[in-house]
Amino acid sequence: MRQAIQIFRKEFRSYFVTPIAYIVIAIFLLVTGWFFFATFFLFGQATLRNFFSLLPIIFSFVIPAVTMRLVSEELNIGSYEILMTMPVTFTDVVIGKFLAAVALVVAMLIPTLAYPITVSTMGQLDWGPVVGGYIGAVLLGAAFCAIGLFASSLTRNQIIAFILGMAICFILTLIDKMLFFLPRSLLGVLAYLGADYHFQNISKGIIDSRDIIYFFSVCFIGLYAAYLALREKY
Amino acid sequence: MIQVENLTKYFHNFCAVDAISFDIQTGEILGLLGPNGAGKTTTLRMLTGFLQPTAGSIRVKDYSIDEHPLEIKRILGYLPESAPLYHDMLVYDYLNYVADIREIDKRRKLDRVRQLGDLCGINTVMHQPIGELSKGYKQRVGLAHAMMNDPEILILDEPTSGLDPNQIVEIRQIIKRIGKEKTIILSTHILSEAEATCDRVVIINKGKIVADDSTENLKESAGDKKYIQLSLQKADFKSVDTAFAAIEGITGVTRIDETDHQLDVRIDCRSAADPRVDIYQKIKQTDWVVLEFHQKTQTLETIFRELTMESE
Numbered sequence: 001m002r003q004a005i006q007i008f009r010k011e012f013r014s015y016f017v018t019p020i021a022y023i024v025i026a027i028f029l030l031v032t033g034w035f036f037f038a039t040f041f042l043f044g045q046a047t048l049r050n051f052f053s054l055l056p057i058i059f060s061f062v063i064p065a066v067t068m069r070l071v072s073e074e075l076n077i078g079s080y081e082i083l084m085t086m087p088v089t090f091t092d093v094v095i096g097k098f099l100a101a102v103a104l105v106v107a108m109l110i111p112t113l114a115y116p117i118t119v120s121t122m123g124q125l126d127w128g129p130v131v132g133g134y135i136g137a138v139l140l141g142a143a144f145c146a147i148g149l150f151a152s153s154l155t156r157n158q159i160i161a162f163i164l165g166m167a168i169c170f171i172l173t174l175i176d177k178m179l180f181f182l183p184r185s186l187l188g189v190l191a192y193l194g195a196d197y198h199f200q201n202i203s204k205g206i207i208d209s210r211d212i213i214y215f216f217s218v219c220f221i222g223l224y225a226a227y228l229a230l231r232e233k234y
Numbered sequence: 235m236i237q238v239e240n241l242t243k244y245f246h247n248f249c250a251v252d253a254i255s256f257d258i259q260t261g262e263i264l265g266l267l268g269p270n271g272a273g274k275t276t277t278l279r280m281l282t283g284f285l286q287p288t289a290g291s292i293r294v295k296d297y298s299i300d301e302h303p304l305e306i307k308r309i310l311g312y313l314p315e316s317a318p319l320y321h322d323m324l325v326y327d328y329l330n331y332v333a334d335i336r337e338i339d340k341r342r343k344l345d346r347v348r349q350l351g352d353l354c355g356i357n358t359v360m361h362q363p364i365g366e367l368s369k370g371y372k373q374r375v376g377l378a379h380a381m382m383n384d385p386e387i388l389i390l391d392e393p394t395s396g397l398d399p400n401q402i403v404e405i406r407q408i409i410k411r412i413g414k415e416k417t418i419i420l421s422t423h424i425l426s427e428a429e430a431t432c433d434r435v436v437i438i439n440k441g442k443i444v445a446d447d448s449t450e451n452l453k454e455s456a457g458d459k460k461y462i463q464l465s466l467q468k469a470d471f472k473s474v475d476t477a478f479a480a481i482e483g484i485t486g487v488t489r490i491d492e493t494d495h496q497l498d499v500r501i502d503c504r505s506a507a508d509p510r511v512d513i514y515q516k517i518k519q520t521d522w523v524v525l526e527f528h529q530k531t532q533t534l535e536t537i538f539r540e541l542t543m544e545s546e
Contacts, residue, residue: 077318078316087337
């Protein structure tokens, strides 16, 4: 586990040594800021609901961009060989890299705390849904990071890793909105699979164990799949 | 120290390494030689635990690579071919990261990085990103990486490839210096390198071991096969052949090249015999003109070529 922490530190630092972190955070803030405040004053309500309802779609573009290089780059330049011949296990690698991506997502969300603070000066803001929303955002981000990490460990090409990760995140986000195509018997199951559905539950301020379990299971499945993909290369 | 038994690796249906076995003693510098694609890198990758063998076993000290991969990785330093390192990290940061992963004590870390900087001559580039370094410096950083935890076994895959002659000499000196206490396995296709640095040489070709002996022994066994190269003018092969066949000690005459002006032949002779005087006498009786006449002993190069060409 100590090795996992070292890998986490190295990966998290390299986000900020290279321009990746700055570019991704800037784009994320620009997009969320624009879409949130563009319609905010039309509603005349002191609520962050609009911001949180956009988050799953924006995350499904942004997070695969954060995770795409995690393993692909190592496979591409061959440093994977150096990494795996040091005394580290596959679990260390997967956990370390996953935590680094999650930490970047958290770093990306911190500046958005300016939104609730601004909004609370303009009206009566209900903090319950805001806290729920941020907890949900971290859980959603973690789930998408796990998926992105899996996509990255499948290929040495970062662009393929990005598109693959984005496709999976996108499908998970939109699956409950595509339900009208499907037979009634499948509705319940597929609605449960949708990330957006669970995220919107939490962001209402209701923290339900079902939603928490959902995000934890997506993380686990993603990380385990990444672990298997890495072991396959050995 | 290391025992390798019937090590085999298949990539789909392609057999890269075919049931090779060898032992390595503590303090030995072993050279793994072979033409391109012989299976050198694959063998080394299996020794380091990066690739899993299809069959066979590797034991390092008392550990088996299947059961205790981490323990083996802890006492092993590895420099892969062309040192693939993180391009965007500074050399100093990278070495620190390796020290952390290798669990070097915090207080000793800075000293260790400095020591390695001196040993590998990378102190001047410590604060440059690895991606901006020349190939030679990358190789040195890779070497520093491999030696970080003062490993008992050092595995180097073509450590001098892409270096200039001065750097090659330097790296060889480093290898020699650390080889006094450590077990080193290095792969190369440069024969003079194996001759200069290794105690023992294993030559592999197409995944099989074709020779396994000390460099002296290999050369001695080659010393048995002396031959004379002769270039003549105004001579034809047939008459040369009949003229020399009668001489004591000559086992065969082969034509290398024949043009209108010149005939090149190779005369193989028995180890103990020295038929040069007789050959000269023979030539004197004719009106052939001698252009070239010299005796050659087989070098490691010719042994290598023979061993790796034969099996084709």
